[in-house]
Amino acid sequence: MIKTIINRLLQVIPILLVVVTMTFILTRMVPGDPAATMLGPQASAEEIAKLRDQLGLNDSLIKQYFSYLGDLLRGNFGKSYSYNKPVIDLILNKLPNTLLISITSLVIAVLIAVPIGIISAVKQYSIFDYVAMVLALVGVSMPIFWLGLMLVLVFSVNLGWLPSLGMGSMDNGLWDVIVHMILPVSCLATIPAATFARITRSSMLEVINNDFIKSLRARGIKEWRVIFLHGLKNALPPIVTVFGLQLAHAFTGAILTETIFAWPGMGTLIVGAVENRDYVLIQGAVLFTALVFVFVNLFVDMAYMVINPRVTYEGTKGGA
Structure with missing residues (x-):
């Protein structure tokens, strides 16, 4: 298993290099000048040029790129233009809020969808099975941004039952935070729940029709x-494989969900960075997200090896 993990980690290096390179190129293609955005419309051309020089934006793109790579190799994600703080500090400050709704949504999705998938498999072709699978298909098909807006419209605007913006505050008690979590978590849990229900049903049908079950x-x-x-x-x-993929997707899907519900997490941080043309913060946030994907997939591989040891080293042996 250790050899397999090492091989996986070595395969990650070129992937991260491509992510870093593409992010660097795409951020430079975003219209607007970070220096002009930071100083505002009243700034003179001389002030903008001076700030660009301080930020290193007047250097050639090649020099900026290799300077950024050198910082990454030293574990330095850079300093945000707009916040004037280390990027890693900003990410770690917002990360717990994103993980809170991401993990909560996945746990709820599993607790609801896996039993539904099991019952659907056991009662195949029943009314319950048809209804559950139709709802699962609808859940998979709904875009997060549309679902989020509908939840706000129905439960916040029309009915006035739930708050639609912000995270709440522990100063007002735990219930205040929970109430603010209901809409974003419901939005984020819909697609994973539908996916888990369908996968569980399919997997259980294959198993319960085997001879050893009979x-x-x-x-x-x-x-x-x-x-x-x-x-x-x-x-x-x-x-388990789908859970790992959904965990990574929930983390990135939270970016859009946070924007809709003004949840103070990674999503709002990235959107703010794009609006402020904060190249360093965008690059750091995208790279961090890529690292999350990589290590979640590695964790899934390890879990799969533990659950099903027969396929532990098939990939490694096949490439030998």
Whole structure:
């Protein structure tokens, strides 16, 4: 397993290099001047030129690129233009808020969708199965931004039941934070829940139709033990794989969700960086997001090896 993990990490290096390079190029293609944005419309050309020189924006793109790579190799993500603070500090300050709604939404999605998928598989072609799969299809098909706006319109604007903006404050009690979380978490959990329900149903159908399940039933073992202790255990690998992918997608999907609900996390940080033409902050946030994807996928690979040891080293042996 250690050899496999090392190989995965080595494969990550060129991927991150491509991410860094593409992000650097694309940020320079964004219209606008960071110096002019920072100083405002009243700034003179001389003031803008002086600030550009201080920020290193007058250097050639090649020099800026290799200077940025050198900083990254030293573990330095740079200093934000607009906040005048280290990028890594800004990211770590907002990260807990993003993880709060991302992980909460995934936990809720799993707790709701996996049992639904199991019941749909056991009661295949029943009314419950048809209704659940239609709702799952609708859930997968709905864009996050549209769903978020509809939730705000219905539950905040029309009914006035829930707040639509902000995170709330612990000064007002835990319930204030929870109430502010309901809409963004519901929005973010919809697609993962629909995906988990469909994958669980499909995986369980493959397992419960196997001969060993029929043998267990013939031996008189209780149905719930057959389904949950034997069926679900063997159906887990695809579910774990999808969980890892959904965890990464929930993290990036939170960026759009946070913008809709003004949730103070990574999403609002990145949107603000784009508006302020804050190249360094954009690059650091994108690179950090890429690292999240990489390590989540690595964690999924390791979990898959533990759950299904028979395929642990197939990828490594195949390339030997």
